[in-house]
Amino acid sequence: MPIATLKRLVLSLAVPFAMVLSGSVHAQQVEGIAAIVNDQPITTYEVRDRMRFILSTSGIEPNEEVLVQVREQALRSLIEETLQLQTAAEFEVPVTDEEVDEAIADNVARNGMTVAEFQRELESTGASIDTIRQQLRAEIAWSYLVSGRYRNRIRVSDAQIENALERLAESASQTQYRVAEIMVTLPASGAESDAEQRIMAIYGALEQGAPFPAVAQQMSDAPSAAAGGDAGWLSAAQLRPQVAQVVQQMPVGSISNPIRVPGGYMIVALADRRDGQVTEQFTLQQVTLVSSQVTPERRSALERSAADVQGCADVRGAFARVPEAIITDLGTVGANALVPQIRTALSGLESGQASSVLETAAGLQVFILCDRSIGGPGMPGANEIENQIVNQQLSLLARRWLRDLRNDATVEMVGEL
Structure with missing residues (x-):
């Protein structure tokens, strides 16, 4: 207007x-x-x-x-x-x-x-x-x-899901912020003063005690408006740079001043903050030759078996030439629960490969990597990631269609x- x-x-x-x-x-x-x-x-x-x-x-x-x-x-x-x-x-x-x-x-x-x-x-x-x-x-x-x-028309590839999981895992290992947002976009006319008047009126209402979720739901231009502005847990890398700079300095429970961002203005509320809690997870099988059973011949047999192993389907058969070896299914173990020697041995392995023979307090050991994943509180699975990508694309296409209808x-x- x-x-x-x-x-x-x-x-x-x-x-x-x-x-x-x-x-x-x-x-x-x-x-x-x-x-x-x-x-x-x-x-x-x-x-x-x-x-x-x-x-x-x-x-x-x-x-x-x-x-x-x-x-x-x-x-x-x-x-x-x-x-x-x-x-x-x-x-x-x-x-x-x-x-x-x-x-x-x-x-x-x-x-x-x-x-x-x-x-x-x-x-x-x-x-x-x-x-x-x-x-x-x-x-x-x-x-x-x-x-x-x-x-x-929307197709989500396995590569997109894997890339999204990797980015999410990387950001989730960093400090995370539970953020709510209100966005006022610049009008099509580019009149910044109109957007500035809107954001200042909204900020004034918040200062007078209006509930942030209710104001966001009615006044925000962001897709998160339907959820009362709740943008979920985000790392600094997932926030706009101008917003991240402010959020990192905010005490929990506070509301920012209006922040100028590309395309408009934002006000953010910091609901909570937490340390990154995501870790790498290994699904492992362990082969142990206890110290009392170690001989040069058995060491060589253990090394050959480790080099020849192909997956976790038949580990017992792969190490049949070392009958004294003890096979243990360790299940899924967090990287932070493993000693540095074992973490280092697993770091370069692909699924189905075995580590080199390690000398440990138990004797000689080999670890077979059955699977590698990222896990921790709130980490979504592949299906959830796919739905998120689809919904993001639908939201973007919906906004473009509505803009075209308006024009x-x-x-x-x-x-x-």
Whole structure:
């Protein structure tokens, strides 16, 4: 919205400010058109209803400056939802009332409420449950559209999964930060002052005690908004450099000042910090020739068997020429549980290979590496990694599609509140 329009809006907020807070003015008395999206109107009543919903669910204390930003957010959301629902209608993607009801019930249950309690709370602020019904109907339709259009086109290779696991293991061995984020992106016009006004209004609301997750859910442009801004456990290497520099200095439980990043502004909250807990894991079999049984001939036989071994399927057969040898299945052992001598012997091995003969306190030993993996608290498996990659790509494609719809649409801003 142009700066001049914002100024006019501030000047015109005396009556709308009261209406947004109390909802005391009947809709028909103030009905008008706020915008037209491909010939479909968005009414001023719908904008006010969404504003009340944002204020009631985010905990933001309203003032004239905040209301300007909340109106911007409400109108932007309604325009995007209208485009999503128009596209769903074009592709004949239906969303039933039962699906919307179920989504509402799931949402309110996560907050420990019933639908009736939630509806009463909304009505006490002057908001209508119809606004969240539209929001969820658009979300459900959009998820169907994006999945139907792109899901079968996304292919995730084994190499991508392995690379992702390696990067994750590397970062997970470093200090990790549980971060929540709010992102305000620069508008298509590139007017940085608009984004700056939005982020400062959001920061002001947080300073006044508005809950970070609720504000993120309603006001953030990041994909994490749906999760209340929760970006999960991340290492400094996984954060934007500008954010990492700040997060590393933050005490747990604090919220940052607005941070300028490429493409916009961010505010981050540091929920927790932990040391890296991921270690390399070895699945091993052990062959031991105890000291009392060692002879030059048996040492040579042990060395030949170690050189000839091919995998863990028949270790006993591979070492049959050393009948005095004791075969032990060690299972999976963390690298940090092994003495340095054994870790060094295993470091260059491929799965199925045996170490050289080691002289240990037990006698002569050979270790056969059956498998090597990365493990530790929170480490996902290959299937989880694949789903993460797919969801990341779907999210990126969804944002691009919505941007294209917005650029191709005819959107006319008609009036104010």
